Amino acid sequence: MKKLLLFFTIITSLHFPSVAQFLNLRYGPEIGVGISTLNIAVTSGTSQQATAVSGKTTKQFGIVADKSFSEHFSIQPALLYVGKGASGTSINYLEVPVNLVYTKGEGHGVFVSIGPYIGYAIGGTGVNIGKASDTTSTNLGIKSIDYGVQAGLGWQLRNGLIFKFNFDMGLSDLNFKTTDQKITTGTFMFTIGWLLWGQSMYDL
Numbered sequence: 789m790k791k792l793l794l795f796f797t798i799i800t801s802l803h804f805p806s807v808a809q810f811l812n813l814r815y816g817p818e819i820g821v822g823i824s825t826l827n828i829a830v831t832s833g834t835s836q837q838a839t840a841v842s843g844k845t846t847k848q849f850g851i852v853a854d855k856s857f858s859e860h861f862s863i864q865p866a867l868l869y870v871g872k873g874a875s876g877t878s879i880n881y882l883e884v885p886v887n888l889v890y891t892k893g894e895g896h897g898v899f900v901s902i903g904p905y906i907g908y909a910i911g912g913t914g915v916n917i918g919k920a921s922d923t924t925s926t927n928l929g930i931k932s933i934d935y936g937v938q939a940g941l942g943w944q945l946r947n948g949l950i951f952k953f954n955f956d957m958g959l960s961d962l963n964f965k966t967t968d969q970k971i972t973t974g975t976f977m978f979t980i981g982w983l984l985w986g987q988s989m990y991d992l
Contacts, residue, residue, distance in 0.1 A: 814948060814986035815853035818866060820979030822846055826874040827958075829970040841874035852950075852981045854889070862889045870907060872973045877914040877928060879973075881907035885938055901940040905956065908932055919964060929964035934973055936960065948983030 825843040850868035857863070863886065870883045887903035909917045909932045916927045936959040942952030958973035 812987060813853055813855050814983035815851060816948065816982045816984035818848075818850055818852040818868070818950075818979055818981035820848045820954070820977040822848075822954075822975055822977035824872045824874065824973065824975040826877065826962075827972045827974055829972075830968060841877070844873060844875050844878070846871035846873070846878075846975065848883075848977060848979070850883075852983075853986075854983055856895060859894045860891055862891070862895075863887070864889050864901065864903075870975070872907075872934070872975055873912065873914075877912070879909050879912040879915055879917075879930065879934075881909055881934060883907035883934075887938065887940065891944060896944050896946045899940075899942055899944055901938075901942070901952070901954075903938060904935065905938055906933065906935040909934065916964070928971075930962040930971070931960070931964055934958055934960050934962060936973070950979075950981040950983065952979045952981070953977070954979055 822845070823843045824846040826841045828841065848868050848870040850866055852864060852866040852868075855863045855865075865884065865886045868883045868885070870881045871878060872881060873879045883905055884907070885903060885905035887901040889899050889901040891897055891899040909915075909930065911917070914927055916929045918932045919929055936957050938954055938956040940952045940954040942950060942954075944950045954977045956973065956975040956977070960972065962971040962973070963969055
């Protein structure tokens with residue numbers, strides 16, 4: 789964890805003014821808190837029963853960028869550390885979302901976003917990452933890769949501050965074993981980002 793914090797500290801402290809200005813790109817840190825759960829769908833014959841394991845409080849942090857290409861549209865990629873899981877289980881991911889953003893104003897105001905994400909599990913508790921559950925523990929066997937879609941609603945200020953409610957819906961089956969049980973993630977986050985560095989098309 790200390791190495792991961794150091795990595796993000798170095799990344800968010802680096803300034804690339806010439807590159808950012810050339811690309812009309814702004815970037816900066818992002819943090820968030822929210823609720824995560826695991827959704828379990830069990831197939832029996834022709835029917836399927838879905839349940840959600842009790843949620844847990846989780847967090848995320850990392851760096852987000854914004855590339856405007858019109859008065860109202862931009863692309864926002866990010867590199868994030870994201871906690872997911874449910875009660876008694878936690879999975880930590882390095883996650884890369886790429887969202888298409890529509891902003892009502894020219895680079896500020898109310899916005900909506902949607903896009904895909906992909907994450908790689910780097911640790912956790914109560915899980916066996918990349919291998920099946922074993923008989924010596926109650927750990928859940930999960931796959932290393934999680935992917936899905938996310939949607940958000942928020943407000944961006946002229947100074948680059950971003951306040952957003954974001955929902956992730958996992959599409960990949962995390963269950964390591966081939967069974968009739970499918971496990972996916974679901975996360976609801978409130979995030980604050982700040983596009984501190986770089987230059988957008990509105991600064992020209």
